[in-house]
Amino acid sequence: MPKTVTAIAATRTVSATDLVLRWLVAPLVALLLLVPAIRAETITAHGISTFGQLKYPADYPHLDYVNPDAPKGGEISVWAFGSFDSMNPYSIKGRSGGLASVFFESLLSDTSDEIGSSYGLLAESLEYPEDRSWVIFNIRPEAKFSDGSPVTAEDVRFSYETFLTKGLNSFRAQLSKKVKAAEVLGPNQIKFTFNEGIPTRDLPQDVGGLPVFSKAHYIENGLDLEESSLTPMLGSGPYVLDRMEIGETLVYRRNPDYWGVNVPLMVGRNNFDRIRIEYYADYNAAFEGFKGGSYTFRNEASSKIWATSYDFPSVQNGTVVKAEIPHGSKATGQAFIFNLRREKFQDPRVREAIGLMFNFEWSNETLFYGLYDRVNSFWDNSTLAATGTPSAAELALLEPLKDMLPEGVLTDEPVSQHVSSSSRQLDRKALRTASALLDEAGWIVGDDGMRRNAKGELLEVSFLNDSQTFNRLINPLVENLKRLGVAAEHEFIDNAQMTNRERPPAYDFDIVTGFMSTSYIPGTELRQYYGSETADSSTFNKAGLADPAVDALIEEIINATTQEEMNTAISALDRVLRAMRPWIPQWNKNAHTVAYYDMYEYPDPLPPFALGNLDFWWYNAEKAEKLKASGALK
Known part of the structure; x- marks a missing residue:
């Protein structure tokens, strides 16, 4: 009998019991074999959300908050402070021009009516496993740089690798720890594989949000991301550089051949033919320029000007619209920031004492016309700010760290700023409290009324500033500190010096105004x-x-896998940061205060997280002609 027949015959001698067991076990084995396949299932999508679902389906025609029929044309012009000497926004050298990143797009882009969602821009789709250990981006075949050359996977990889070794430290510090490999799988396909043992929740969006520029143009023009340059890198964005007067004027022109005009994410956006930026060295001069029609849109940051100076004829006759437009954005984190690298600021009692001398209530009433609210939280004006005493979930995170925490974090409500009397510049109660804190910290008042430590060193504090509008805020604070016995000064410098002194490696300042920023879904x-x-x-x-x-x-925040876990960790971090007092928080307002010549229109309502005046507003040509005919515009 042939061998194969013998083998078959042998299988027929299996007992009935064995057969029953085989019938029972086989389906279970098959199911177990399927489990890895299920777990490793690849998700293919038009976008990605950190938590939950995307708002917009794959076939969405446009974003809800845009006007898909908005006309294209006209110019919008704004002002910028100081000057510029570079068109490279990714170098620490030089001061880049306003909107210098407008040339560049990314594989993914977010929206202004969602938190934590990103949709394909250069990428028409992305693929990733449930654990997000890698991601593949499929680049749209129609994506083009502004010179008409195609955007390829090689351009994406080259941009990533360049950021990995050059330019802002913030890019390279994080990229090197996140990405194991960037592989070009085809002309329009690139795969990022992430390092093991790190949270992957945000990684597809992190790499998908990197700016993409042309490899060929970069090499052919001898560009260097590390260096200041007036030759911008070539990107794929809807605007190109039209005209430049160094340090004075920048004009961007809408590319009529922009590849992405019909991509759903971009429909109804980028409506102006030109965006012009006029530079002014003085805030008041900039306002006079607006009154004279030298530029046409102003996002007013001065409460004094907003309250007292918008009574000029163009406002009175309706040529200029003055509007307060509510928004839902959290506070920016604007604050006086201590340089904790300085030994004198190591003691939190010193920082608290200095902060007590900022009388926000008096400043708001006297200088700001009651326009602002005081900031207390790093997530102010949002549901993420810590409130009350720590919850049980927060304590589970904080108690293992108790030996490292400032006093009161585990038991008290989060630190809030002292509420001073608005009736006088110097609040006497705050002065007494600050004086006691400095005494405890070893800064004792001498015969000359000045505070010195045991080494005889003066407590010297300098506020570094390059904005004249802050003079009226800083000078009273300096006066209050002098009453406390602190050798305080206001050091006014130009913006070029400011750029050099507040950045690494110098960090040459005591206190500077800046932004201690956070996001709704913070990551690395x-x-x-x-x-x-x-x-x-x-x-x-x-x-x-x-x-x-x-x-x-x-x-803990980076590793959170649910919204609830993340919110708890954010609240705990907010408590600790506030207790450490690395800042003197300033203020926030929950509305955009804007003025513009009456030739612009916008969707109503606006999305909660963006004003969008350079993005999805548009130009009314008929109104513009009337303004020009009247002589209201230059």
């Missing part, structure tokens, strides 16, 4: 603003904050 960028590893290298960690408890809570 928290390390750039508040992490120990960036204390002496990041442009954004101006305070030089380096604290192990903060580092631990940052990792």
Whole structure:
């Protein structure tokens, strides 16, 4: 009998019991074999959300908050402070021109009516497993740079690799830890594989949000991301550089051949033919320029000007629209920031005492016409700000760190700023409290009325400033500090010096106004603003904050897999940061205060998280002609 027949015959001798077991076990084995396949299932989508679902389906025609029929044309012009000497926004050298990043697009882009969602821009789709350990981007075949050359996977990889070694430290510090490999799989397909042992929740969006520029143009023109340059890199964005007067004027022109005009994410956007930026060295001069029609849109930041100066004829006759437009955005984190690298600021009692001398209530009533609210939280004007005493979930994160935490974090409500009397510049109660704090910290008042430590060193505090509009805020604060016995001064410098002194490696300041920023779904960028590893290298960690408890809570936020876990960790971090007092928080307003010549229109309502005047507003040609005929515009 042939061998094969013998084998078959042998299988027929299996017992009935064995057969029953086989019938029972086989389906289970098959199911178990399927489990890895299910877990490794690849998701293909038009976008990605950190938590939950995307708002917009794959076949969405346009964003809800745009006018898809908005006309294209006209010019909008704004002002900028100081000057510029570079068109490279990714170098620490030089001061880049306003909107210098407008040339560049990314594989993914977010929207202004969602939190934590990104949709394909250069990428028509992305593929990733449930654990997000890697991501593949499929680049739209129609995507083009502004010179008409195609955007390829090689351009994406080259941009990523360039950011990995050059330019702002914030890019390279994080990219090197996140990405294991960037592989070109085809002309329009690139795969990013992430390092093991790190949270992957945000990584597809992190790499998908990197600016993409042309490899060929970069090499052919001898560009260097590290260096200041007036030759911009070539991008794929809807605007190109039209005209430049160094340090004075920038004009961007809408590319009539922009490849992405029909991409759903871009429909109804980029409506102006030109965006012009006029530079002014003086805030008041800039306002006079607006009154005279030298530029046409002003987002007013001066409460004094807003309250007292918008009575000029063009406002009275309706040529200029003055409007307060509500928004839902959280506070910007604007604050006086201590340079914690300086020994005199190591003691939190010193920082608290100095902060007590800022009388916000008097400033708001006397200088700001009651326009602002005081900021207390790093997530102010949002549901993420810490409130009340710590919850049980927060305590589970904070108690293991108790030996590293400031006093009261585990038991008290979060630190809020002192509420001073608005009736006088110097609040006497705040002065007494601050004086006691400095006495405890060893800064004693001498016969000359000045405070010195045991070494005989004066407590000297300098506020570095390059904006004349802040003079009226800083000068009273300096006067109050002098009454406290602090050798305080206001050091006014030009913006070029400011750029050099507040950035690494110099960090040459005591206190500077800046932004201690946060986001609604924070990720690894928290390390750039508040992490120990960036204390002496990041442009954004101006305070030089380096604290192990903060580092631990940052990792809890990054590792959170649900919205609830993340919110709890954010609240805990907010408590700790507020208790550490690395800042003197300033103010916030919950509305855009804008003025513009009556030739612009916008969707109503606006989305909660953007004003969008350069994005999805549009130009009314008929109204513009009437303004020009009247002589209201130059």
